[in-house]
Amino acid sequence: MSRRTDWTGILLAAVLGLVIVVPLVVVAIWAFAEVWRYPSVLPQEFGLRFWNATLARPDVWAAMSMSLRLSVTVTALSALICLPAAYAFARLDFPGRNWLFLSFLASHAFPKFGLLVAIAGIFLNLGLISTFWGVVLIQLVGTLMMMIWIPVAAFQSVDRRMEEAARDAGAGPVRVFWSISLPQAAPTIFAALMLSFVGTFYETEGAWLIGAPEIRTMPVLMITFINNQIVVQYGAVLSVLLWVPSFFALLFTRRLVGSQSFAKGFGV
Amino acid sequence: MATLSLSAIGKSFGGADVIPGLDLDIAEGELVCLLGPSGSGKSTLLRMAGGFEMPDRGTVRIGGADVTRMPPEKRPTAMVFQSHALWSHMSVAGNIAFGLKLRRLPRAEIRSRVEAVLELVGLAGYGARKVWQLSGGQQQRVAIARALVLEPQILLLDEPFASLDQHLRERMREELRDIQQRLGITTLFVTHGQDEALALADRIVVLKDGRIEQADAPDVLYRAPATRFVAGFIGTMNFLACDIRRGRADHPLFAVPLALPDGPAELAIRPEALRLTPDAEGPVRVRRVTDYGSHVLADLETDDGERLKAHCPPEARPAPGQRMRLSARQLSAYQQGRRAEASPAHLREGALHA
Ligand SMILES: Nc1ncnc2c1ncn2[C@@H]1O[C@H](COP(=O)(O)OP(=O)(O)OP(=O)(O)O)[C@@H](O)[C@H]1O
Ligand SMILES: [Mg+2]
Numbered sequence: 001m002s003r004r005t006d007w008t009g010i011l012l013a014a015v016l017g018l019v020i021v022v023p024l025v026v027v028a029i030w031a032f033a034e035v036w037r038y039p040s041v042l043p044q045e046f047g048l049r050f051w052n053a054t055l056a057r058p059d060v061w062a063a064m065s066m067s068l069r070l071s072v073t074v075t076a077l078s079a080l081i082c083l084p085a086a087y088a089f090a091r092l093d094f095p096g097r098n099w100l101f102l103s104f105l106a107s108h109a110f111p112k113f114g115l116l117v118a119i120a121g122i123f124l125n126l127g128l129i130s131t132f133w134g135v136v137l138i139q140l141v142g143t144l145m146m147m148i149w150i151p152v153a154a155f156q157s158v159d160r161r162m163e164e165a166a167r168d169a170g171a172g173p174v175r176v177f178w179s180i181s182l183p184q185a186a187p188t189i190f191a192a193l194m195l196s197f198v199g200t201f202y203e204t205e206g207a208w209l210i211g212a213p214e215i216r217t218m219p220v221l222m223i224t225f226i227n228n229q230i231v232v233q234y235g236a237v238l239s240v241l242l243w244v245p246s247f248f249a250l251l252f253t254r255r256l257v258g259s260q261s262f263a264k265g266f267g268v
Numbered sequence: 269m270a271t272l273s274l275s276a277i278g279k280s281f282g283g284a285d286v287i288p289g290l291d292l293d294i295a296e297g298e299l300v301c302l303l304g305p306s307g308s309g310k311s312t313l314l315r316m317a318g319g320f321e322m323p324d325r326g327t328v329r330i331g332g333a334d335v336t337r338m339p340p341e342k343r344p345t346a347m348v349f350q351s352h353a354l355w356s357h358m359s360v361a362g363n364i365a366f367g368l369k370l371r372r373l374p375r376a377e378i379r380s381r382v383e384a385v386l387e388l389v390g391l392a393g394y395g396a397r398k399v400w401q402l403s404g405g406q407q408q409r410v411a412i413a414r415a416l417v418l419e420p421q422i423l424l425l426d427e428p429f430a431s432l433d434q435h436l437r438e439r440m441r442e443e444l445r446d447i448q449q450r451l452g453i454t455t456l457f458v459t460h461g462q463d464e465a466l467a468l469a470d471r472i473v474v475l476k477d478g479r480i481e482q483a484d485a486p487d488v489l490y491r492a493p494a495t496r497f498v499a500g501f502i503g504t505m506n507f508l509a510c511d512i513r514r515g516r517a518d519h520p521l522f523a524v525p526l527a528l529p530d531g532p533a534e535l536a537i538r539p540e541a542l543r544l545t546p547d548a549e550g551p552v553r554v555r556r557v558t559d560y561g562s563h564v565l566a567d568l569e570t571d572d573g574e575r576l577k578a579h580c581p582p583e584a585r586p587a588p589g590q591r592m593r594l595s596a597r598q599l600s601a602y603q604q605g606r607r608a609e610a611s612p613a614h615l616r617e618g619a620l621h622a
Binding site: 159161165167183186 | 339346
């Protein structure tokens, strides 16, 4: 590898950093600003007034708890359904395997809103509109592709000889999956779980279309806030609140993926 | 312990007959080595015995019971894989204890058996290590310990010593032989190392293209290879092409009487069966001399450009360019790829001079 300074890389990182970090910083500053008039670069007055106002609202707490409950439920269900399926895709050869596999991609290849409207129609007949489990179902569909495709790749990279050695030691297929394949694929599967959790937390269209008016998640609440009152700070405070799960997810992932045992999870 | 028998066993992969059909019976407590060139089907055979590959034809029996359709977890076999296949998310002790835990042994017994087997393979005190912290040779030994701790009736080993250095390999194979004999485990052992097979095996099976070329005790295999292929594959062999005419080989160096039908043949002589005597009028010239410590190997060339290899004692080391006379203590002949039964009567008594 060349040891010269990679200017293109640095430039690219800088541009990406600007595009991603600057808006985030601006929003974060807005969340703590009380007076910020053009053309000043920084707010004239900082304060926690809008934080107090936002956090004092019961609907914010209700939405936060709803969002968390939804994300946990959806991710857990998704893992329960998708991980064994992904293992089957990775290890078994059954008729229609490739078609089924690609069909998960298809669910993401078309404009989502049309699909959502169609599903909403069905849910209306089933009485699932505006219920917790209705939203769970719709969001579950959204996680399927990620929770199939990423774990399939993870399972495929597990050394088959390890699984065979476990069979040899006396473990049946289920035990092999649980004790060998799953831990071996754990770092990647964990990343898929995190993506699914965070993705579900921020999912808006489905939650809004199926959940309204009873089920209000954080993003849906934020849209309502922004639509109803043009006070930038409310939106900013909610955004910063919304970052919290991402932030913890990132930290958690880093810790886990960075730790030696997980780094070595893929074999030596 | 138990016998292992493969009868009329066959396996194809995608239309290619990897093993066309083969019979192999291994007695209780016997150690059989599978030798053969790469791709000859050694691993496939082993995997069918272990239950990882379903044979397309034939039956596998262990201790007389048909296990052809039995999955690996139900078979009384234990396999040591070429690539170790240790579980990298477990500790050394975790790897070894896995099978014992599945058997629901009491915790104290598991601990003592793990410690005992670690001691056996020379890794006492390594139980808490992660497997990826071990060297290749140590990993190999953990793999062997993992198989042995289950006290299998049949032990299957696929080139288990491939990643060990010479010393460790010799020690490990002696220990393995020791354990195998003490416990009487029926063993099928795949190796690329001929010296390993010759040193270890009760019987060596030479495979070629999924067929058994010869299955015999090591000394028989070495001294009387049944086919031209085995003769060339095991150890070093000089082959001299000639014609048999009226009961005599027409080779200029060894015009020996051979009671064989007329036709093309090959004389086969081991390098250690040749004796060199300096002679300015001799028929061969020394091209190169290589010292292997225990013996010296001389590379010889006839005036026709034919090459031979011969051992000489270190004290009688020839010089390159020197001309030599040759005599053979032992010689065999191959016709149409098979060992010709008739051997010249006087060869058994004395040496044959060129
Ligand atoms: N799963 C498989 N699918 C297709 N072909 C296979 C498979 N396993 C083995 N083969 C083929 O079967 C033949 C025998 O393979 P095998 O692994 O038994 O050889 P081997 O004697 O163990 O060779 P080596 O000494 O290189 O390990 C090879 O030609 C190989 O390509
Ligand atoms: Mg092999």
